[in-house]
Amino acid sequence: xxxxxxxxxxxxxxxxxxxxxxxxxxxxxxxxxxxxxxxxxxxxxxxxxxxxxxxxxxxxxxxxxxxxxxxxxxxxxxxxxxxxxxxxxxxxxxxxxxxxxxxxxxxxxxxxxxxxxxxxxxxxxxxxxxxxxxxxxxxxxxxxxxxxxxxxxxxxxxxxxxxxxxxxxxxxxxxxxxxxxxxxxxxxxxxxxxxxxxxxxxxxxxxxxxxxxxxxxxxxxxxxxxxxxxxxxxxxxxxxxxxxxxxxxxxxxxxxxxxxxxxxxxxxxxxxxxxxxxxxxxxxxxxxxxxxxxxxxxxxxxxxxxxxxxxxxxxxxxxxxxxxxxxxxxxxxxxxxxxxxxxxxxxxxxxxxxxxxxxxxxxxxxxxxxxxxxxxxxxxxxxxxxxxxxxxxxxxxxxxxxxxxxxxxxxxxxxxxxxxxxxxxxxxxxxxxxxxxxxxxxxx
Amino acid sequence: xxxxxxxxxxxxxxxxxxxxxxxxxxxxxxxxxxxxxxxxxxxxxxxxxxxxxxxxxxxxxxxxxxxxxxxxxxxxxxxxxxxxxxxxxxxxxxxxxxxxxxxxxxxxxxxxxxxxxxxxxxxxxxxxxxxxxxxxxxxxxxxxxxxxxxxxxxxxxxxxxxxxxxxxxxxxxxxxxxxxxxxxxxxxxxxxxxxxxxxxxxxxxxxxxxxxxxxxxxxxxxxxxxxxxxxxxxxxxxxxxxxxxxxxxxxxxxxxxxxx
Numbered sequence: 151x152x153x154x155x156x157x158x159x160x161x162x163x164x165x166x167x168x169x170x171x172x173x174x175x176x177x178x179x180x181x182x183x184x185x186x187x188x189x190x191x192x193x194x195x196x197x198x199x200x201x202x203x204x205x206x207x208x209x210x211x212x213x214x215x216x217x218x219x220x221x222x223x224x225x226x227x228x229x230x231x232x233x234x235x236x237x238x239x240x241x242x243x244x245x246x247x248x249x250x251x252x253x254x255x256x257x258x259x260x261x262x263x264x265x266x267x268x269x270x271x272x273x274x275x276x277x278x279x280x281x282x283x284x285x286x287x288x289x290x291x292x293x294x295x296x297x298x299x300x301x302x303x304x305x306x307x308x309x310x311x312x313x314x315x316x317x318x319x320x321x322x323x324x325x326x327x328x329x330x331x332x333x334x335x336x337x338x339x340x341x342x343x344x345x346x347x348x349x350x351x352x353x354x355x356x357x358x359x360x361x362x363x364x365x366x367x368x369x370x371x372x373x374x375x376x377x378x379x380x381x382x383x384x385x386x387x388x389x390x391x392x393x394x395x396x397x398x399x400x401x402x403x404x405x406x407x408x409x410x411x412x413x414x415x416x417x418x419x420x421x422x423x424x425x426x427x428x429x430x431x432x433x434x435x436x437x438x439x440x441x442x443x444x445x446x447x448x449x450x451x452x453x454x455x456x457x458x459x460x461x462x463x464x465x466x467x468x469x470x471x472x473x474x475x476x477x478x479x480x481x482x483x484x485x486x487x488x489x490x491x492x493x494x495x496x497x498x499x500x501x502x503x504x505x506x507x508x509x510x511x512x513x514x515x516x517x518x519x520x521x522x523x524x525x526x527x528x529x530x531x532x533x534x535x536x537x538x539x540x541x542x543x544x545x546x547x548x549x550x551x552x553x554x555x556x557x558x559x560x561x562x563x564x565x566x567x568x569x570x571x572x573x574x575x576x577x578x579x580x581x582x583x584x585x586x587x588x589x590x591x592x593x594x
Numbered sequence: 595x596x597x598x599x600x601x602x603x604x605x606x607x608x609x610x611x612x613x614x615x616x617x618x619x620x621x622x623x624x625x626x627x628x629x630x631x632x633x634x635x636x637x638x639x640x641x642x643x644x645x646x647x648x649x650x651x652x653x654x655x656x657x658x659x660x661x662x663x664x665x666x667x668x669x670x671x672x673x674x675x676x677x678x679x680x681x682x683x684x685x686x687x688x689x690x691x692x693x694x695x696x697x698x699x700x701x702x703x704x705x706x707x708x709x710x711x712x713x714x715x716x717x718x719x720x721x722x723x724x725x726x727x728x729x730x731x732x733x734x735x736x737x738x739x740x741x742x743x744x745x746x747x748x749x750x751x752x753x754x755x756x757x758x759x760x761x762x763x764x765x766x767x768x769x770x771x772x773x774x775x776x777x778x779x780x781x782x783x784x785x786x787x788x789x790x791x792x793x794x795x796x797x798x799x800x801x802x803x804x805x806x807x808x809x810x811x812x813x814x815x816x817x818x819x820x821x822x823x824x825x826x827x828x829x830x831x832x833x834x835x836x837x838x839x840x841x842x843x844x845x846x847x848x849x850x851x852x853x854x
Contacts, residue, residue, distance in 0.1 A: 164852060229851060233695040236848045253693040259615045261622040270615050273608040274696050 153245075154326055154357040155208040155231065160240030162201040162226050162381075200226040202381045203240070208374075210325075213358035215368045215389050217396045218378035224361045226381075228252060228328050231359065246325025249275065253330075254315025260304035264295055264314055267303050271318045285321045292343070293317035313340055320347050323354060329371075330361045345370065365393055365471040365510050397535050422459060423490060425531030427452040428515050443540030443553050447504040451497040451515045451531065459490040461520040466499055471510040471535065476551050482522035490517075505552045508540040598699075598840055605697040612704035616679075617711060631712035632719050634675075635667045642667070642785055652786055657816050661723050665815050666784040666808045668720050672713035673750055673804065674775045679705040680754030681761050681771045684850065688762075692851045699843055702758040706750055724815065733818035742810045742821065745829045749803050752835030755843040762850050783808050803828040803835075 201223045208214050216224040229235045230242055232250050257274040258267045268289055272282040282289075290299055293313045303311065329348065348371060352358060360372050368375070368389060375392025377385040377399075385395045431448040432438035441447050449466055465480045479499055481488055488497065497515075512535050517528040540553050562568035602609075621627040642663045646652045654662040680702040684691060687701055724731055761767035782804040783791070791799050799805055806828030810821035 229692075234692065234848075234851045250694065253689065256689050256693050259619055261619050262615060266614075266618070270611045273605075273611045274690065274694060276605075276696060277607075279607045279611070 153207040153243075154210055154212075155206075155245075155359070156241070156243040157204055157206050157227075158241040158243075160201055160204050160230065160237045160242060161199060162223075162230065162235070163238040164198045164200050166196045166198050199381045201230075201237075204378070204381075204383045205240075206376060206383070206386055208357050208359070210357060211352060211355045212374060213352055213360060213372045215372035215375045215392065216359065216361045216378065217368070217375055217392055218384075219400075221380070222378040223381040224378060225330065227378075228330055228359065228361065231326070231328060244326060247322070248326040248328070249319060249322050249324035250328040251316065251319050251330065252328060254319060255303075255311040256315075258303050258311060258315070261302055263302055264290075264293075264299040264306070267314065268318055271315065272321075275319060275322070277322065282318075282321075289317045289321050292321070292347075294340075309340070316340075316344055316347075320344075320351070323351065324356060327351060327356050327358045329358060331363065363471075369393065400535065421527055421529045422457055423453055423455045423462075423517050423526060423528040425451055425453045425515050425517070425529055426494075428513050428531040428533040430513055430533050430536045439534070439536050441504055441536060441538050443506055443508070443538050444503050446500060446502040448501070449499045449513050449515075449533070451499075452494070453490075453497070453517070453531075454494045455490050455492050458492045459517075459526065462488045462490050462526060463518040463520070463522040464488055464497055465516050465518060467514045467516075468506065468511055469514060470551075471512075474551070476506060476511065480522065482518075503555075504538060505554060506538045506540065507550060507553050508538055510535050510537050512536065598844065601697050602699065602703070605700045608696060608700045609704050609707065612700055613707040613711075616704055616708035620708070628712075628715055631715040635664065635671045635716050636719065638671070639664045639667050646785060652790070654787055657729070658727050661720075661727050661729065661816060662787070662812070663785060664720055664723055665812050666782075668713065668716045669746060669808060669811055670779065670782065670784050670804070671716065672709055673746065674779075675712065676706040676709040676750045677754055677757060677771060677775060679709060680750075681757035681767055684758045685761050685765070688850075698847050698850065699755060699840070702754050703751060706747070706754055710747070720815070729816060730818050735814045735818045735820055738810070738814050738821055742807060742814065742825070745803075745825065745832050746807050748836045749807070749828075749832035752832060752837075752839035755839035756835075759843045759846045759850075762846070763853060778802070778804065781805075783812075800824045800827055801831070803831040 204223070204227070206214070216227060218224055226235075228250070230237055231244060232248065232252070255271070257271045259270060262270065268286065269279060269282055273279065290296055293310075293316070295310060295314055298306065298310065303314075306314070327348070345367070348358065352371075358371065360368060362368055372389045375385070375387065375389040375396075376383065377392045377396045379399065384399070385392050427450075429437055429450040429452070430441065431450060432441055433445040433447070435448065451464065451466070463481045465478060465482075467478050468476045470476055513533040514530065515532075516530040517526040518524060519526055557572060559569075559571040561570070621630075624630065626633065639660060643660045646663070647659045652659065683701040683705040684698065691698060691701075721731070757767050757771055781799075781802050788796070788799070788805065788809055806822070806824035806826075810825045810828075813819040813821050
């Protein structure tokens with residue numbers, strides 16, 4: 151099988167501060183440079199290597215996730231592949247038609263109708279008018295915008311624009327598809343549909359390069375992962391390995407940051423209170439990276455107060471890796487009053503049980519004032535990523551956000567003796583309800 | 595050059611829809627709509643006619659001044675508006691340029707095509723004037739018209755591509771273009787006939803490709819005569835400018851996305 155994409159020792163250099171917008175500034179800059187060091191290379195601090203010596207291959211039907219913090223070079227790889235910019239050195243080979251789901255709707259004109267914009271956007275993407283006309287109904291169907299197709303796009307919501315953009319961009323069956331964070335907008339149902347479309351393209355042999363901060367989607371879509379840091383390739387392997395390497399690095403960096411924070415704490419009085427650490431513990435009270443949905447969990451907030459605050463409130467959020475706020479716990483609502491004295495302390499919240507569905511999460515803590523109305527002059531804190539194992543193994547978004555504790559009951563209205571009840575006290579196990587004639591899960 | 599032509603041919607559907615977008619976008623919110631294509635040259639010619647027949651009379655022979663200047667103002671407006679639009683065509687669509695690949699020259703060229711439509715509308719008014727003043731309408735010399743328009747388009751694309759590409763790097767290009775067009779206007783035989791230009795100056799005068807082009811328009815439209823040989827010089831200069839403009843544009847094309 152020949153490679154669809156081949157990146158060979160690709161580097162891309164940017165010169166910073168090169169936003170030349172007026173002639174006088176160019177002349178003065180040029181003068182300054184000639185006087186300082188006659189036509190020498192630009193000073194090192196102004197050179198940014200957005201990519202340095204990156205090599206990888208991608209075969210037919212494979213999908214590669216690009217992981218890394220902002221500025222790691224993910225977008226540069228996409229731009230190079232899309233032929234928007236050229237590498238400073240190295241070779242890039244791509245085989246077959248390429249399509250990009252990047253900045254959906256960028257080519258839309260607000261004054262034109264949806265119908266006109268389908269043609270406009272399609273031709274920007276390199277399709278012929280005839281090709282678009284042949285697939286017009288399909289595109290409109292997919293976007294679910296039949297009723298609005300003759301309305302100017304300026305009246306569309308951002309979600310509608312993304313829907314139309316995705317429908318146009320994905321009506322091709324390209325050999326290579328670039329997907330950049332486009333599914334961040336739009337409702338969950340449509341996102342699901344987009345994912346299905348992407349998966350069906352993959353089955354058809356399309357190779358995909360995928361960029362998203364949503365580790366769910368990454369795991370769901372990709373089989374390989376490439377982790378970049380400051381333009382350099384750190385890891386290339388299976389997507390699960392790459393994600394775990396990436397998370398480890400995030401973890402490490404945060405730990406380093408907090409250490410520095412502690413060292414500087416004595417001198418820095420930028421905040422009245424500083425949350426130095428947020429920890430997530432398992433049922434046994436041990437710090438854990440993997441928690442079970444049906445077991446208790448504890449969030450511990452370590453803080454340092456540089457002065458006495460007195461009465462205060464705290465709020466703790468649990469966020470999912472796609473940015474969804476899963477829950478909010480507030481001392482005010484629980485009827486708890488904190489009292490913060492100068493010095494170090496710890497606040498604990500217990501969740502019994504955790505009840506979140508499978509996924510990747512982090513916890514975030516803030517301090518608020520006495521009336522719970524304003525944030526204190528405090529440094530808020532974030533925990534590391536932790537993952538939760540629940541009954542659902544998949545990351546389907548249709549699974550919802552949490553797994554409640556439930557009990558089920560079934561009764562026949564004709565035959566009062568036919569009555570089943572189940573209460574779940576843990577994953578998979580059932581107990582007989584009093585008076586129940588059967589404890590089996592299946593119907594008789 | 596053939597490669598460029600082929601890539602442009604491949605983007606013909608894009609050219610078409612972008613031109614439509616530009617035209618529709620321009621007139622969507624305006625009450626007079628396409629009438630502006632006529633109002634602009636008509637107002638100019640109206641003022642000129644008052645000044646150059648009553649205040650500072652200019653001798654235009656048997657041709658009424660109104661038709662005389664309208665025959666030049668129409669193609670000139672096409673050039674001036676095209677160049678203004680083309681020079682900003684990339685800068686105004688940077689989000690697109692930095693996100694999606696497509697033949698970039700489609701944007702400036704579509705800006706020109708959108709103005710070509712205005713040119714066509716204004717030409718109808720010119721035709722009405724020609725008939726009104728009972729000048730001969732259908733003459734064999736009209737067959738030269740497509741050639742003259744083609745030469746003018748070549749010239750416009752050449753300058754427009756250069757301006758559009760440079761404007762990404764230096765925003766000075768925009769005011770420079772406005773200033774240049776203003777000066778160029780007086781260096782072209784629009785408000786006056788070429789016959790008023792001193793004999794010794796003419797060889798240099800025709801180095802301005804628009805001089806030959808406008809002269810040719812007048813010959814064909816008003817006198818029913820074939821264009822003079824100066825048009826050949828204009829054609830040569832225009833092709834040279836186009837070759838340079840296209841070359842420069844293609845050279846800078848891949849740096850557009852790096853500068854923002």
